[in-house]
Amino acid sequence: xxxxxxxxxxxxxxxxxxxxxxxxxxxxxxxxxxxxxxxxxxxxxxxxxxxxxxxxxxxxxxxxxxxxxxxxxxxxxxxxxxxxxxxxxxxxxxxxxxxxxxxxxxxxxxxxxxxxxxxxxxxxxxxxxxxxxxxxxxxxxxxxxxxxxxxxxxxxxxxxxxxxxxxxxxxxxxxxxxxxxxxxxxxxxxxxxxxxxxxxxxxxxxxxxxxxxxxxxxxxxxxxxxxxxxxxxxxxxxxxxxxxxxxxxxxxxxxxxxxxxxxxxxxxxxxxxxxxxxxxxxxxxxxxxxxxxxxxxxxxxxxxxxxxxxxxxxxxxxxxxxxxxxxxxxxxxxxxxxxxxx
Amino acid sequence: xxxxxxxxxxxxxxxxxxxxxxxxxxxxxxxxxxxxxxxxxxxxxxxxxxxxxxxxxxxxxxxxxxxxxxxxxxxxxxxxxxxxxxxxxxxxxxxxxxxxxxxxxxxxxxxxxxxxxxxxxxxxxxxxxxxxxxxxxxxxxxxxxxxxxxxxxxxxxxxxxxxxxxxxxxxxxxxxxxxxxxxxxxxxxxxxxxxxxxxxxxxxxxxxxxxx
Numbered sequence: 001x002x003x004x005x006x007x008x009x010x011x012x013x014x015x016x017x018x019x020x021x022x023x024x025x026x027x028x029x030x031x032x033x034x035x036x037x038x039x040x041x042x043x044x045x046x047x048x049x050x051x052x053x054x055x056x057x058x059x060x061x062x063x064x065x066x067x068x069x070x071x072x073x074x075x076x077x078x079x080x081x082x083x084x085x086x087x088x089x090x091x092x093x094x095x096x097x098x099x100x101x102x103x104x105x106x107x108x109x110x111x112x113x114x115x116x117x118x119x120x121x122x123x124x125x126x127x128x129x130x131x132x133x134x135x136x137x138x139x140x141x142x143x144x145x146x147x148x149x150x151x152x153x154x155x156x157x158x159x160x161x162x163x164x165x166x167x168x169x170x171x172x173x174x175x176x177x178x179x180x181x182x183x184x185x186x187x188x189x190x191x192x193x194x195x196x197x198x199x200x201x202x203x204x205x206x207x208x209x210x211x212x213x214x215x216x217x218x219x220x221x222x223x224x225x226x227x228x229x230x231x232x233x234x235x236x237x238x239x240x241x242x243x244x245x246x247x248x249x250x251x252x253x254x255x256x257x258x259x260x261x262x263x264x265x266x267x268x269x270x271x272x273x274x275x276x277x278x279x280x281x282x283x284x285x286x287x288x289x290x291x292x293x294x295x296x297x298x299x300x301x302x303x304x305x306x307x308x309x310x311x312x313x314x315x316x317x318x319x320x321x322x323x324x325x326x327x328x329x330x331x332x333x334x335x336x337x338x339x340x341x342x
Numbered sequence: 343x344x345x346x347x348x349x350x351x352x353x354x355x356x357x358x359x360x361x362x363x364x365x366x367x368x369x370x371x372x373x374x375x376x377x378x379x380x381x382x383x384x385x386x387x388x389x390x391x392x393x394x395x396x397x398x399x400x401x402x403x404x405x406x407x408x409x410x411x412x413x414x415x416x417x418x419x420x421x422x423x424x425x426x427x428x429x430x431x432x433x434x435x436x437x438x439x440x441x442x443x444x445x446x447x448x449x450x451x452x453x454x455x456x457x458x459x460x461x462x463x464x465x466x467x468x469x470x471x472x473x474x475x476x477x478x479x480x481x482x483x484x485x486x487x488x489x490x491x492x493x494x495x496x497x498x499x500x501x502x503x504x505x506x507x508x509x510x511x512x513x514x515x516x517x518x519x520x521x522x523x524x525x526x527x528x529x530x531x532x533x534x535x536x537x538x539x540x541x542x543x544x545x546x547x548x549x550x551x552x553x554x
């Protein structure tokens with residue numbers, strides 16, 4: 001069974017490879033989507049191994065990545081980013097709730113929005129569609145499709161359908177959004193909603209800070225959960241080193257929570273190899289009093305990624321507990337991913 | 343059973359062939375959601391209220407070779423592909439161009455936003471991303487002062503014949519942070535060269551528009 005699932009991925013890879021090589025040079029970069037457009041096919045195979053249970057799970061992904069700038073005579077009007085991805089799971093335990101089971105195949109949306117930039121030279125834009133929730137470090141870093149994730153687990157939602165205002169001013173950058181709270185699916189019977197935002201110092205600096213908020217109902221596997229968060233993040237870049245931290249406090253389903261996260265990353269001079277170490281700490285208090293059933297968990301993650309000048313990247317990551325609880329079990333997980341963009 | 347083993351072996355050979363071939367292809371991609379408009383660059387390098395109009399072209403291997411005919415080095419192979427030249431306007435009047443380039447430094451990539459005048463002399467630059475503390479305001483100002491207003495040939499005169507070091511004039515001009523100045527100067531020359539080569543038709547069309 002496992003051999004067949006790997007073969008399925010390999011066949012997919014081969015098909016894409018031969019499509020790209022049987023096409024005349026430049027076809028993939030042709031103006032299929034009109035002037036000022038880019039598009040790419042993105043495919044990956046990910047293996048997840050639970051080292052306690054000796055169980056493997058697989059995820060195969062193929063998607064389209066389109067970027068198009070709409071312009072008029074003397075200015076750009078807006079940017080469309082459109083990224084539908086088909087995701088196939090094999091043997092996944094506790095599959096994300098949007099999947100029917102651990103062997104399901106689903107159309108998912110990474111980013112799919114139009115950012116109207118024609119109002120105030122980028123200082124005030126309006127975004128409509130499916131976009132990343134503006135909160136903390138995750139908002140600043142592009143972690144779509146990579147093993148490396150930052151603090152998404154704290155909030156239970158990475159991207160959502162909705163509307164935002166965003167912009168870049170000389171001394172700060174911001175995005176404030178009102179979204180559906182349902183993640184991948186736009187329609188939801190539970191009618192969740194989410195109000196979030198981040199205001200930060202300019203991202204071209206080597207020291208960046210930001211404050212974020214996140215309040216509303218988030219749709220998950222068990223239905224809607226009320227979440228509130230206030231966060232602070234900071235990043236510092238020094239030659240080939242990157243140091244990041246985020247701390248947030250709030251409530252999840254009426255329970256007080258505190259989350260903190262830190263990462264150290266090193267990149268080679270050509271930035272084709274990167275390695276990172278992450279540490280996360282979460283504390284939850286059930287009830288009104290601080291002493292009521294306080295639980296805390298912590299974990300560490302080490303990862304490495306190689307990105308070739310050929311659209312090909314290989315990454316691996318290992319996660320394990322520092323401290324867990326009888327109710328929150330952090331299992332040792334090894335991930336390996338092969339990704340190719342053409 | 344034998345047939346299955348034989349199939350598996352063939353499949354393994356195919357996988358190996360695929361991996362080897364993939365490693366030989368030369369294109370680089372980041373997800374397009376990570377592309378950013380050069381809003382800060384416009385705010386820093388042009389008058390308030392300036393707007394940009396994107397022109398995306400495909401930079402080819404041929405373009406890359408053409409750069410080498412003008413200067414003793416060329417753009418990195420990974421830069422072959424789609425790139426954007428921003429045409430800058432103020433009150434619907436053409437003011438210049440803007441282009442961002444990434445350069446390899448020993449501490450990582452340095453991303454430089456280049457403001458180019460209509461006559462293709464350098465208006466100015468700023469480091470959009472530079473992880474060295476050396477890319478500070480005084481050093482940036484010093485390098486900007488030397489480079490501003492210079493044409494392609496004037497900038498070329500600041501480099502040695504091999505393009506690997508500064509010329510005596512260059513050494514005299516860049517008294518502080520000469521290594522960073524060399525990297526920036528090489529970037530300026532590549533930017534001007536590739537702009538004239540890859541966006542030639544678009545620039546010619548623009549020059550025919552009234553008010554250019």
